[in-house]
Every structure is written in C-alpha cells, then in structure tokens.
Amino acid sequence: MKLSLNIIALFAGITLFTTACEKKPVPATPTDTTGTTETHNEVHFNFENYFGDKEIELDNATYTTGQSEDIKISVFNYWITNIKLKKNDGTYFTEDESYRLMRADKHATLHFHIEDVPVGTYTGIEFMIGVDVPRNTSGAQTGALDPAVNGDMFWSWSTGYIQAKLEGTSPQSTEPNNFVQYHIGGVKAGSETPRAVSLTFANAMEVGQKAGAIKIKTDAAKWFGPGNPIKIADNPTSTHGSSPVSLMIADNYAKMFSMISAGNEE
Numbered sequence: 407m408k409l410s411l412n413i414i415a416l417f418a419g420i421t422l423f424t425t426a427c428e429k430k431p432v433p434a435t436p437t438d439t440t441g442t443t444e445t446h447n448e449v450h451f452n453f454e455n456y457f458g459d460k461e462i463e464l465d466n467a468t469y470t471t472g473q474s475e476d477i478k479i480s481v482f483n484y485w486i487t488n489i490k491l492k493k494n495d496g497t498y499f500t501e502d503e504s505y506r507l508m509r510a511d512k513h514a515t516l517h518f519h520i521e522d523v524p525v526g527t528y529t530g531i532e533f534m535i536g537v538d539v540p541r542n543t544s545g546a547q548t549g550a551l552d553p554a555v556n557g558d559m560f561w562s563w564s565t566g567y568i569q570a571k572l573e574g575t576s577p578q579s580t581e582p583n584n585f586v587q588y589h590i591g592g593v594k595a596g597s598e599t600p601r602a603v604s605l606t607f608a609n610a611m612e613v614g615q616k617a618g619a620i621k622i623k624t625d626a627a628k629w630f631g632p633g634n635p636i637k638i639a640d641n642p643t644s645t646h647g648s649s650p651v652s653l654m655i656a657d658n659y660a661k662m663f664s665m666i667s668a669g670n671e672e
Contacts, residue, residue, distance in 0.1 A: 449618035471630040481573035482510035525614035536569030536600030579642035592647025601660035607668035621666035628662035
C-alpha cells in the first residue's frame with residue numbers, strides 16, 4: 407500500500423512538472439493604426455470647352471458671337487501653364503514644369519492629374535493662359551514645349567509660342583472660303599500676350615483622404631467680347647505677334663475661364 411502511494415505521488419509530480427514546462431500562448435499585440443490612413447496627394451483637372459452655354463462641337467455646330475455674327479469652329483487650342491493651388495493659409499503649392507496644351511480635338515488633353523500635392527485645404531487656383539515670357543525666349547525646349555511635339559503652336563525662337571488658337575469659318579468673314587483665323591502670340595516687352603488667371607473655389611477643396619477634383623469651363627465666346635468687342639467682318643484674322651487686335655483678344659480670353667466645381671474625386 408505504501409508503494410502504491412509513492413507511485414501515485416511520483417506520477418502527480420511528473421504531471422505538474424510537464425504542465426509547468428508547457429509554453430503558454432503569448433497574447434497578440436494590438437495593431438496601432440494611428441497615422442496609417444492612406445493619403446491621396448493628387449488633384450484631377452477637367453477643362454470643358456463651351457461657346458456661351460453650348461459645348462463646342464468642332465466642324466459641326468454654328469455659334470453666334472456677342473456682335474451677332476456666326477462662326478463654326480474647327481480648331482480651338484490653348485496653353486495652360488504655371489499652375490498654382492492656393493491654400494487656406496494664403497500659401498501656394500506650385501507645380502514644377504507646368505506646361506500643358508489643351509486641344510479641343512483631343513479630349514484626353516483636357517483631363518490631367520497633378521501629383522505630390524501636399525495634404526491640406528485649398529481655396530483657389532491660379533494659372534497662365536499661354537507660355538510665360540522666359541520660356542518663350544530661352545532656346546530649345548523639351549516635353550510639351552518641344553516644337554517637334556506641338557509645332558503647330560510655335561512660330562520661331564524669336565517670336566515664341568502661339569498662346570492660343572481659334573480657327574473656323576463665318577459668313578461675315580471677307581477671307582477666301584469665309585475663313586476665320588486667330589493665332590494669338592507675341593512676347594515683345596510691353597506687348598506680351600500670356601495672361602494670368604485667378605479663380606476662387608465656391609467651397610474649399612480637401613486634399614488628403616481623397617484626391618482633389620477641379621472642373622473649369624472654357625468659354626470661347628469671350629474671345630469676341632464683351633471686354634473688347636471683336637467683329638469678324640472687320641478682323642477675320644489676326645496672326646501677328648502683339649498686334650493691337652491680338653492684344654485685345656488676349657485681354658478677352660483671360661476672362662474665358664470660370665469654375666464649374668471643386669471638391670473630391672469619388
């Protein structure tokens with residue numbers, strides 16, 4: 407009987423030792439998700455071309471200017487450059503190498519993205535229509551400014567780029583085949599044709615949790631006034647850099663942009 411009790415005690419000791427040596431599971435450490443929210447540092451742009459309240463249909467629709475003259479548009483191009491986004495604290499984010507050519511016949515050019523935009527609240531945008539004077543006069547260029555890429559918007563290294571172009575036909579034109587042609591350019595001191603544009607958002611745009619999204623209306627009707635009334639019958643063409651008519655049209659097209667919306671990409 408004494409032997410049996412000793413055996414039982416021995417087995418009990420072995421069981422306790424084995425249990426003590428077993429590894430107990432280590433509780434999982436909670437994952438700290440603070441500050442790991444994905445950011446979207448992009449702003450998406452869409453430019454929508456209109457003539458007054460009608461979308462431009464190249465070589466199709468006929469539009470009426472503020473001078474009661476009719477025009478059918480075949481070409482509508484303009485440079486959007488030097489883009490700056492204004493933050494709610496008054497500072498700016500400026501895009502590097504900011505040169506884009508909008509072509510009405512190539513819808514893909516009217517939509518583009520800007521990357522690496524700092525997280526923040528933005529209240530407006532500034533840009534230039536046309537190519538700034540330094541880049542007009544600084545020799546050979548690359549990218550969108552390379553004449554081999556967009557040569558139809560470039561005259562020469564002495565006269566520079568065509569800032570904006572509008573072509574078409576009008577029964578009021580005295581040119582052969584009723585042709586209308588406005589190639590606006592020139593960077594001569596005191597007669598420069600690039601124009602600055604500043605637009606304010608109706609509501610602040612947040613960049614961070616979602617990408618920003620900006621839609622801008624481009625109204626070609628503004629080329630003809632009301633600021634400087636342009637009559638096709640009197641001036642069916644203007645292709646000379648910094649001519650009086652070109653300067654009037656440049657002042658007009660500086661007012662052809664307006665905000666459609668600013669917010670976030672869904």
